[in-house]
Amino acid sequence: MRITGGKLKGRTIKCPDGVIRPAMDRMRESVFAILGDLSGKSWLDLFSGSGTIAIEAASRGASQVQLCEKDKIKVKTILENVSITEKELGIKIGCHFMAVELFLKRCKENFDYIFFDPPFPYKFRKDLIKTVDSSSLLKDGGTVMIHYPDEDALPDKIGNLCLVDKRIYGRSIVNFYRSEK
Numbered sequence: 001m002r003i004t005g006g007k008l009k010g011r012t013i014k015c016p017d018g019v020i021r022p023a024m025d026r027m028r029e030s031v032f033a034i035l036g037d038l039s040g041k042s043w044l045d046l047f048s049g050s051g052t053i054a055i056e057a058a059s060r061g062a063s064q065v066q067l068c069e070k071d072k073i074k075v076k077t078i079l080e081n082v083s084i085t086e087k088e089l090g091i092k093i094g095c096h097f098m099a100v101e102l103f104l105k106r107c108k109e110n111f112d113y114i115f116f117d118p119p120f121p122y123k124f125r126k127d128l129i130k131t132v133d134s135s136s137l138l139k140d141g142g143t144v145m146i147h148y149p150d151e152d153a154l155p156d157k158i159g160n161l162c163l164v165d166k167r168i169y170g171r172s173i174v175n176f177y178r179s180e181k
Contacts, residue, residue: 001052004029006059008088011088013052016077027169028056033116034165034176038062041112046100046128051078051116054093057086062126065093066111068103095179110139116146126158129177133159144177 001013004025005146032038036167039061045054048067069078075097082093096103114137116128125148132138144161148154150171156163158177165176 003056003059005032008059011048013081014077015050022171026144030167031158031174032060042109044114046116046137047118057093058085058089058093059103068096068100070099107137110136112139114144119157120149125154129161133161145174147172147174
């Protein structure tokens with residue numbers, strides 16, 4: 001896997017052992033192009049896998065980056081990928097190794113962007129977005145994104161979060177939600 005843009009464009013990211021479904025380069029490049037400049041923004045990468053999405057956000061200027069992954073097999077590779085990135089960019093990427101659901105309940109910070117990339121068999125996507133909506137995790141004007149398979153469906157509105165964009169990449173979909181508040 002390679003970083004598709006920003007200061008680390010072209011840098012190779014190690015892929016961890018275990019079950020992983022890395023976000024396609026085309027999908028990542030498109031999502032970040034839609035978002036534009038991330039300078040000074042905060043980013044939360046959930047179900048992080050290899051850390052690629054978090055690293056891509058940092059490469060594109062995000063100044064506060066956090067990630068969460070529960071699979072202990074992936075810890076070593078994520079820490080290696082993040083360590084190299086931190087040295088190259090001079091920023092700290094917060095790594096949390098626990099269930100995303102638990103992290104969302106405990107997290108006291110808030111973010112401009114929250115990206116969910118749960119395993120495709122995961123059945124509680126809507127609940128994750130509801131958790132964000134009922135918390136202070138998302139800053140005013142912030143965006144929640146969720147990557148999921150095309151055979152599943154998510155509503156256009158979840159709580160106060162409304163679908164503002166939807167992109168299809170083969171059998172993958174990314175929904176973009178923003179608050180109506």
